[in-house]
Amino acid sequence: MLEAILGTVADRWTAPDHLSCDVSCPDCLRSWDNRRLHPLLDWRLALDVAELAAGRDLTVKRWLADAPRLARNFVEAFGGALDSAAVVEGADLLVLRAGTKAAVIGHPLWRREEQLWTSEQEASAAALRGRGLKVSIIDVRQLRNQPESVYGILA
Numbered sequence: 525m526l527e528a529i530l531g532t533v534a535d536r537w538t539a540p541d542h543l544s545c546d547v548s549c550p551d552c553l554r555s556w557d558n559r560r561l562h563p564l565l566d567w568r569l570a571l572d573v574a575e576l577a578a579g580r581d582l583t584v585k586r587w588l589a590d591a592p593r594l595a596r597n598f599v600e601a602f603g604g605a606l607d608s609a610a611v612v613e614g615a616d617l618l619v620l621r622a623g624t625k626a627a628v629i630g631h632p633l634w635r636r637e638e639q640l641w642t643s644e645q646e647a648s649a650a651a652l653r654g655r656g657l658k659v660s661i662i663d664v665r666q667l668r669n670q671p672e673s674v675y676g677i678l679a
Contacts, residue, residue, distance in 0.1 A: 526578040530571070537567045538586070546668060566665065572633055584631050587664040591618045591629045594667045602675045609678065616644040619652065620667075622678035626657040632665040 536542065537552050548554050548565035558565070568586050575582055595611040595618055603609040607623035620627045628648045635641065641649070641661070649659045660677045667674055 526574050529574040530578060530580070534571055534574075537571065569632065569665070576633075582631065582633065587631050588617070588629075591664050591667070594664060595620055595629060598667060598671050598674060601671065602678075606675070606678055617648045619648060620662075620674065620678060621657065624657055625660070625678050626652045627660045627662045627674060627677050628652070629667060630661060630663050632663040634661075634663065636661045 537545075542549075542551065545552060545567065548562065548567055552567045553565040553570065554562055571586065572582055592611070598620060599609050599611055609620070609622040612619050612621050612626075618629045620629065628645060630642070630645055634645060638649075645661060649661075652659045662674055662677065
């Protein structure tokens with residue numbers, strides 16, 4: 525079952541003609557039977573869980589590739605209400621910055637507790653703290669689905 529999900533299904537979901545599906549659509553996860561769960565469904569998370577269950581490494585780029593577009597959209601939407609909001613490069617990860625605050629954009633399954641950060645989160649946070657910024661950790665899914673919470677972090 526996992527091999528089928530990570531083979532045929534993953535190929536269909538990651539095909540260029542399906543990438544416009546942000547979280548789920550009738551062609552990937554949605555059906556009448558699961559209509560009450562539609563807001564919770566996410567094809568990228570489904571593939572992440574299948575990879576982990578199969579003992580494979582997480583395909584981080586599946587999420588991080590969309591971070592630049594989402595970050596630009598965030599700055600366009602909220603930038604006027606934030607002090608000099610901008611998308612900047614961290615050491616390893618993309619960062620949203622406003623004033624003296626910065627939000628490192630990571631993978632949705634990465635932990636936010638500092639003692640459990642990945643090496644990419646640690647390196648980005650260290651570089652930002654070296655510039656005197658207060659660092660928070662967010663993820664691509666949060667930026668896409670709850671941009672108001674990211675605004676709250678940067679305000």
